[in-house]
Amino acid sequence: MPANLTPDFIKARKKLRQASTPAEKLAALEEMLATIPKHKGTDHMQADIKKRIAKARGAAGKSKKGKSHSYEHIPKEGAGQVVLVGPPNAGKSTLVATLTNAKPEVASYPFSSLVPVPGMMTYEDVPIQLIDLPPVAPDYTESWVYSLIRACDLALIVLDAEDDELLADEFQELVEKLEERNIHLVEDRPESVEDRVKEIPARVVLTKSDRVDPFEIKDMASEFGLPTLWVSGQHGHGLDALAKMVFDGLDIVRIYTKLPGHKPDMTEPYTLPIGSCALDAVRVVHRDFVDRLKYVRVWGSGRFDGQQVPSDHQLEDGDIVEIHLRKQASG
Numbered sequence: 001m002p003a004n005l006t007p008d009f010i011k012a013r014k015k016l017r018q019a020s021t022p023a024e025k026l027a028a029l030e031e032m033l034a035t036i037p038k039h040k041g042t043d044h045m046q047a048d049i050k051k052r053i054a055k056a057r058g059a060a061g062k063s064k065k066g067k068s069h070s071y072e073h074i075p076k077e078g079a080g081q082v083v084l085v086g087p088p089n090a091g092k093s094t095l096v097a098t099l100t101n102a103k104p105e106v107a108s109y110p111f112s113s114l115v116p117v118p119g120m121m122t123y124e125d126v127p128i129q130l131i132d133l134p135p136v137a138p139d140y141t142e143s144w145v146y147s148l149i150r151a152c153d154l155a156l157i158v159l160d161a162e163d164d165e166l167l168a169d170e171f172q173e174l175v176e177k178l179e180e181r182n183i184h185l186v187e188d189r190p191e192s193v194e195d196r197v198k199e200i201p202a203r204v205v206l207t208k209s210d211r212v213d214p215f216e217i218k219d220m221a222s223e224f225g226l227p228t229l230w231v232s233g234q235h236g237h238g239l240d241a242l243a244k245m246v247f248d249g250l251d252i253v254r255i256y257t258k259l260p261g262h263k264p265d266m267t268e269p270y271t272l273p274i275g276s277c278a279l280d281a282v283r284v285v286h287r288d289f290v291d292r293l294k295y296v297r298v299w300g301s302g303r304f305d306g307q308q309v310p311s312d313h314q315l316e317d318g319d320i321v322e323i324h325l326r327k328q329a330s331g
């Protein structure tokens with residue numbers, strides 16, 4: 001946490017957090033290197049940025065070559081990776097186009113999406129990656145679509161609310177397709193990872209609610225066995241609730257940091273899995289800080305503001321941590 005970071009550097013760092021492609025990531029890192037104040041206090045940070053630039057150059061170059069399996073994996077960005085899964089024409093791309101900075105193709109015919117399109121959504125102050133996927137259909141789905149579903153932190157099962165008679169069958173068909181590929185949709189994040197069958201936390205999103213008579217909208221939650229929301233990607237109904245459902249579904253907490261004697265930085269929280277402790281927060285701020293840690297003070301979940309807490313103190317969403325380090329040995 002070196003002091004005196006310039007507004008330009010902070011802007012570039014924000015761009016990095018919002019970047020959804022290797023090329024955007026590379027451009028943001030290069031901008032960070034150009035704008036970081038060059039003095040002894042930022043030596044470590046400059047080295048770290050250079051290392052990341054080298055890695056990002058590799059990633060950007062590789063994706064340009066367009067290998068046949070380049071869609072198998074999309075690097076995670078932001079606080080979590082969320083995939084939109086559903087039958088053709090359900091409204092997946094419309095949601096990604098409305099909620100993120102990405103511009104996936106939206107069309108009135110099925111199978112309009114052929115490639116995954118990642119974009120960044122912001123929930124309050126948290127960037128979250130949404131990935132628009134091609135449809136999962138009984139006859140034709142590329143195998144990398146399942147690879148991306150297996151790798152995600154949360155799946156949104158998107159169904160067209162207008163097909164109300166078909167909804168339960170459509171959902172069942174989708175579940176079976178995923179089960180064939182050993183993907184099992186669950187409400188809660190699994191505690192342990194089983195090898196063969198991958199349990200994926202999921203939520204159901206019924207789109208095109210603008211086309212459904214509000215009096216006919218019935219509670220389908222029990223039909224799906226998963227938390228369910230009605231939205232309209234086109235008219236914007238329910239999208240704030242959807243963003244909140246996504247954030248809650250990621251099971252993360254936001255942690256803000258402050259320097260001793262300074263106001264906290266409330267602009268860019270670190271995000272950690274629910275249940276993380278003070279030491280976990282120190283580790284994400286900087287790995288090297290763990291060995292130099294003297295103690296941590298917490299505002300929020302402490303018994304009182306600024307309480308010095310043990311390193312296994314469990315943090316809560318919105319906590320502010322102040323990290324006190326031992327002086328680095330000189331030379």
Ligand SMILES: Nc1nc2c(ncn2[C@@H]2O[C@H](COP(=O)(O)OP(=O)(O)OP(=O)(O)O)[C@@H](O)[C@H]2O)c(=O)[nH]1
Nearest residue numbers: 088089090091092093094107108111112113233234
């Ligand atoms: N009325 C209404 N139409 C919508 C809404 N969302 C999507 N549509 C329309 O539904 C059609 C399909 O939308 P897409 O977003 O392309 O659907 P998709 O699920 O990405 O489709 P594929 O990529 O082919 O699987 C388009 O004509 C959209 O304009 C909505 O909330 N309300």
Ligand SMILES: [Mg+2]
Nearest residue numbers: 092093112113
């Ligand atoms: Mg689409």
